[in-house]
Each structure stands twice: as C-alpha cells, then as structure tokens.
Amino acid sequence: MLYYLLALLVIIIDQVTKWLVMMNMELRESIPIIDNFLYITSHRNPGAAWGILAGQMTFFYIITAIVIVVIIYYIKKYAHESKWLGVGLGLILGGAIGNFIDRLAYQEVVDFIDMYFGSYSYPIFNVADSALVIGVILIGIVVLKEDFGKGAKKDD
Numbered sequence: 515m516l517y518y519l520l521a522l523l524v525i526i527i528d529q530v531t532k533w534l535v536m537m538n539m540e541l542r543e544s545i546p547i548i549d550n551f552l553y554i555t556s557h558r559n560p561g562a563a564w565g566i567l568a569g570q571m572t573f574f575y576i577i578t579a580i581v582i583v584v585i586i587y588y589i590k591k592y593a594h595e596s597k598w599l600g601v602g603l604g605l606i607l608g609g610a611i612g613n614f615i616d617r618l619a620y621q622e623v624v625d626f627i628d629m630y631f632g633s634y635s636y637p638i639f640n641v642a643d644s645a646l647v648i649g650v651i652l653i654g655i656v657v658l659k660e661d662f663g664k665g666a667k668k669d670d
C-alpha cells in the first residue's frame with residue numbers, strides 16, 4: 515500500500531512541476547540554475563528517451579500499460595519481501611504514469627531538467643524520468659545484492 519502512495523507522490527510532484535513549466539515558461543525558454551551545469555528549459559518530447567520513436571503514441575500507450583500492469587503484479591507479489599524493491603517499483607510506477615498522463619493529454623511529454631556535463635548536453639528530462647531511472651537502479655541493486663547473498667550462502 516505504502517508503495518502506491520510513493521507512486522502517487524511521484525505523479526503529483528511530476529505533474530505540478532510540468533504544470534508550473536507550462537504555465538510560466540515559453541517553449542525553449544531557459545532559466546539558468548547553476549551556470550554551465552543546470553538549467554530549467556521548457557521542452558517537449560513526442561518520443562521516448564532521446565526522442566526515439568517520436569509520435570508512436572499507440573506504441574507508448576501499449577508499452578506503458580504493460581509496464582504498469584507488470585509493476586503492480588510485482589508490488590503485490592514481491593514488495594513484502596524487500597522494502598527497497600517496493601520503493602523501486604513504486605518509483606517506476608509513478609514515473610510511468612506521470613509520462614503516461616502527458617502522452618494521453620498532449621501526445622508529447624513535458625521536459626525541463628536541462629543538464630550539461632562539460633560540453634555534453636544531457637537530454638532534457640523531467641521528474642517522472644528521474645523516478646524511472648532511480649527505480650530501475652534501485653531494483654538493480656536489490657537484485658544484484660540478493661544474487662550475491664545467495665552466492666555467498668552457497669560458498670559457505
């Protein structure tokens with residue numbers, strides 16, 4: 515149950531930040547937060563990461579629906595086993611729904627977190643993407659830790 519609340523929190527923060535960007539910024543307007551590193555840039559992406567599959571909304575709806583069903587199944591089945599697994603699943607659920615709302619409402623995703631690493635400009639992303647990536651990393655750590663744990667026991 516707690517993990518659904520986490521997903522809801524992610525969705526609310528994601529939608530509020532996107533709404534603030536849409537209401538207060540012109541498209542492509544950029545506000546420096548930390549010069550040469552972090553900017554808030556109003557951006558739209560009709561695709562997935564790096565703009566791949568732009569405009570393929572039906573594909574995105576299907577993939578996102580599958581992601582949501584699979585995540586809910588795993589939360590029901592495994593979240594009681596590992597708190598961090600549940601947190602990771604909740605973050606991915608929230609992130610997927612956050613971008614899903616944009617795709618349903620605008621057929622594109624609102625992005626605004628614009629980061630530069632030296633001369634490399636990382637693709638502009640949003641809170642939902644951050645939750646998705648952090649969720650994926652968290653689950654990766656839990657799964658790897660468990661594998662190592664099992665391996666250690668076998669060696670005993």
Ligand SMILES: CCC[C@@H]1OC(=O)[C@@H](C)C[C@H](C)CCCCC(=O)CCC[C@@H](CC)/C=C/C=C(\COC)CC[C@@H](O)[C@@H](O)C[C@H](O)CNC1=O
Binds near residue numbers: 562609637639
């Ligand atoms: C984060 C997944 C992307 C997110 O997937 C979603 O919505 C899911 C729920 C539904 C997709 C239709 C299906 C997954 C596609 C997988 C994918 O794409 C490979 C991802 C690799 C990943 C390593 C883990 C890199 C990360 C990149 C970025 C995020 O870095 C923080 C750059 C984000 C910017 O290009 C920004 O414009 C993207 C825009 O906001 C729309 N976002 C999406 O499509």
